[in-house]
Amino acid sequence: MDKTAETPAHIRKEVKAPGKISRMFLSFYDVCQFVTRFFKEGFLPPYEGKELMRQCYDIGYRSLALISLTGFITGIVFTKQSRPSLAEFGATSWLPSLVGIALLRTLAPLLTSLIAAGKVGSSIGAELGSMRVTEQIDAMEVSATNPFKFLVTTRVLAATITIPILTFYTAMVGMLGALLNVSLFEDTSARAFFQMSLESITFLDITASTVKAILFGFTIGIVGCYQGYNSSKGTEGVGKAANSAVVIGMFLIFVEEIISVQFFSLFRT
Amino acid sequence: MEQKKTTSIDQEKVIEVKGLYKSFGSYDVLKGVDLDLYKGENLVVLGKSGTGKSVLIKILVGLLSPDEGEVKVLGQHVDQISYKELLALRLKVGFSFQNSALYDSMTVRQNLEFPLVRNQRRLTKGEVNQAVERVLDAVGLLQTINQMPSELSGGQRKRVGIARTLILQPEVMLYDEPTAGLDPITCLEINSLINEVQERFHTSSIVITHDLTCAKAVGNRVAMLLDGKFERQGTFDEVFNTSDERVKPFYDYNFIQ
Numbered sequence: 001m002d003k004t005a006e007t008p009a010h011i012r013k014e015v016k017a018p019g020k021i022s023r024m025f026l027s028f029y030d031v032c033q034f035v036t037r038f039f040k041e042g043f044l045p046p047y048e049g050k051e052l053m054r055q056c057y058d059i060g061y062r063s064l065a066l067i068s069l070t071g072f073i074t075g076i077v078f079t080k081q082s083r084p085s086l087a088e089f090g091a092t093s094w095l096p097s098l099v100g101i102a103l104l105r106t107l108a109p110l111l112t113s114l115i116a117a118g119k120v121g122s123s124i125g126a127e128l129g130s131m132r133v134t135e136q137i138d139a140m141e142v143s144a145t146n147p148f149k150f151l152v153t154t155r156v157l158a159a160t161i162t163i164p165i166l167t168f169y170t171a172m173v174g175m176l177g178a179l180l181n182v183s184l185f186e187d188t189s190a191r192a193f194f195q196m197s198l199e200s201i202t203f204l205d206i207t208a209s210t211v212k213a214i215l216f217g218f219t220i221g222i223v224g225c226y227q228g229y230n231s232s233k234g235t236e237g238v239g240k241a242a243n244s245a246v247v248i249g250m251f252l253i254f255v256e257e258i259i260s261v262q263f264f265s266l267f268r269t
Numbered sequence: 270m271e272q273k274k275t276t277s278i279d280q281e282k283v284i285e286v287k288g289l290y291k292s293f294g295s296y297d298v299l300k301g302v303d304l305d306l307y308k309g310e311n312l313v314v315l316g317k318s319g320t321g322k323s324v325l326i327k328i329l330v331g332l333l334s335p336d337e338g339e340v341k342v343l344g345q346h347v348d349q350i351s352y353k354e355l356l357a358l359r360l361k362v363g364f365s366f367q368n369s370a371l372y373d374s375m376t377v378r379q380n381l382e383f384p385l386v387r388n389q390r391r392l393t394k395g396e397v398n399q400a401v402e403r404v405l406d407a408v409g410l411l412q413t414i415n416q417m418p419s420e421l422s423g424g425q426r427k428r429v430g431i432a433r434t435l436i437l438q439p440e441v442m443l444y445d446e447p448t449a450g451l452d453p454i455t456c457l458e459i460n461s462l463i464n465e466v467q468e469r470f471h472t473s474s475i476v477i478t479h480d481l482t483c484a485k486a487v488g489n490r491v492a493m494l495l496d497g498k499f500e501r502q503g504t505f506d507e508v509f510n511t512s513d514e515r516v517k518p519f520y521d522y523n524f525i526q
Contacts, residue, residue: 046390131372139370142330143384143437144359146352150387 034226041146042153051150055158059120060166067115071170074107075099075177083185092186093196099178100197104205108171110257113216116163117249121224124155125245128228129238137229152229156221163217164210171209208264215260216253223249281308282341283441283473284329289338291324298324300497302338306441311467311474313488315481315508315519320494322477323367326443329475330364331355343440360388363434363472367446369426371418377429378414381405385436404432407469408462424455431462435470442466442474448483460486481519493519 079099086092128151131137140147179193224245231241284306291299298321306312316322327333328340331347340347345358371380381401385392392400405411408428418426427447434442447463448456460483466472467487476487484491484505491508493501495515501508509516 134373135366135368135370136372138327138332139364139366139372139433140383141332142359142362142364143388143433144356145384145387146356 030230031226034229035222037148038153038156038222041149042157046149048150048154051154052157055154056162059116059155059158060162063116063119063166064169066119067112067166067170068173070111070115071108071173072177074111075103075174075179076181078102078107078174079178079181095182095186096178096188096193096196097200100175100200101205103171103174103178104201104209106257106261108174109167109209109212109216110253112167112170112213113163113220113253114250116159116166116217117220117253118246120159121220121245121249122242124159124221124224125228125231126238126242128152128155128225129231129241132229132231133234133237148229152225155225156218159221159224160214160217163220164213167209167213204264204267208260212257212260215256219252219256220249223252282306283308283343284475285339285341286325286329287339289325289328289340290336291321291328291333292336297497299328299335302494302497302499304492304499306473306475308473309467309471310489311463311476311487313476313478313484313491313505314494315479315484315491316494317479321497322494323445325494326364326445326475326477329443330359330362360437361440363431363437363439363442365427365431365434365442365444365447367449369418369430371421371426371429371433373418375418376414377405377410377416377418377421380418380429381433381436384433388437400436404435405429407435407465408432422455424451424458427451427459428462431466435466438470439472442472444474444476444478446477446479448478448480453482456480456483457486459483463487479519 079095082098083092083095086094086098128137131151137147137151140150175194175197179190182188182193183190227241227245227248231237233240282305284304286302286304289299289302289304290297302321302325304312304325314322314325324333328335329342329347334348342358343361345354347355347358350358371377372383375383378401381404382397385397385400402411402414405414408431410425410428410432413421413425413429418429421429431444431447444463447459451459463474463476463483464487467474474487476483478484488505490503491501491505492499493508493516495501501511501513501516509519511517
């Protein structure tokens with residue numbers, strides 16, 4: 001009897017190719033495995049401290065200019081657009097509180113994460129994708145280095161650490177933008193503005209914002225890494241990985257935002 | 270064309286492959302491959318593109334898993350050991366990629382340091398520098414130490430790729446198409462380098478190629494992969510002294526054309 005007739009490969013030929021729904025479940029299983037591997041390997045030695053610091057610098061410092069500009073403009077525009085509505089009720093004095101709450105609860109985490117998904121997510125997806133198709137990841141494997149630990153865990157951890165820091169930075173810059181607008185049109189001092197803003201912010205707001213930012217950062221990192229690490233089909237695959245990292249990352253951020261708003265509203269009276 | 274000089278080869282097997290099968294979807298690539306690599310020898314694996322030559326050596330280092338069969342490298346079953354054991358085994362097996370696979374965001378020095386500092390964390394900066402310079406000198410590229418991979422020629426990239434594998438002092442070297450895409454002069458230089466590595470670092474090697482000049486110059490033994498199996502094995506002359514229509518075109522194309 002021909003030996004090939006007994007091989008598993010031969011048997012596999014007889015099995016029907018997985019359908020669309022099966023493929024979806026298989027992909028979901030792959031993603032779960034990827035996330036599980038991150039938690040398994042991310043916190044066990046040897047630690048890639050130097051690479052983690054480099055990634056934090058890349059993700060954080062290099063996004064500062066864009067995030068500063070966006071945060072500042074958002075602060076100005078949001079204040080300007082909110083004033084007429086509050087003025088109708090004679091409540092312009094609530095403007096600092098409104099800006100403070102809006103920025104910290106939603107605008108800062110969402111804006112920072114969406115910018116990072118575009119800038120950081122795509123760059124992680126493209127970088128790892130290009131390393132995959134040029135066999136650089138395989139080269140790490142065969143030189144007895146764990147590429148998952150070096151490339152994936154460091155990037156995901158860096159995004160998870162850096163996005164919350166950037167979120168509070170965006171909120172602060174946004175407040176400065178709002179202060180500029182307020183000081184141009186009203187007689188409110190900077191001290192009074194910040195006092196009113198900060199008084200309206202609760203510990204729950206800070207906690208919710210931090211948790212959301214951590215979640216968004218983790219999502220950006222893991223989606224970018226998953227797409228890049230598993231990319232194929234040459235340069236086309238690299239482009240697809242970068243694109244998917246942004247699209248899927250942004251979609252998941254919005255889904256998480258909706259869920260977290262619902263969740264934290266349970267704690268508000 | 271220069272024939273490989275005879276070197277002393279042990280009868281100790283460093284790689285043993287028995288009944289290896291590998292398929293991708295419905296495409297059967299390897300259909301029962303049997304292969305032995307003896308200590309100190311250079312074995313050249315020849316075959317047409319797409320016959321599974323690269324797949325074979327990727328299975329040997331655990332980058333791909335076999336569907337069926339036994340794969341023993343330095344006495345360990347590659348597909349049965351843990352990931353940690355596999356990483357330890359890979360320290361002893363150097364793999365030179367077809368396109369060199371240099372880390373393009375790092376300089377030549379950093380490319381060479383990378384595997385060393387990750388696997389021998391106790392080394393001092395001075396010892397690392399010394400090791401990097403030693404292997405770069407061995408491949409004749411010490412002057413490129415601070416250059417980026419994008420600034421190197423194809424031949425230089427191959428040499429740096431080989432140097433990066435040598436830095437871990439492997440017992441076995443796997444070369445995937447070492448002369449592909451290079452001019453004839455550079456091919457000859459790479460062939461001499463492969464022989465030099467064998468003599469100087471006492472490695473056993475598998476060289477994947479379809480370049481018969483390379484095969485004749487570096488191979489102590491040649492194995493021809495045909496239809497997913499090794500149909501012909503022996504010295505270069507033994508393999509090509511045949512009227513087999515699947516083998517003859519190889520020789521004719523390389524030496525008559």
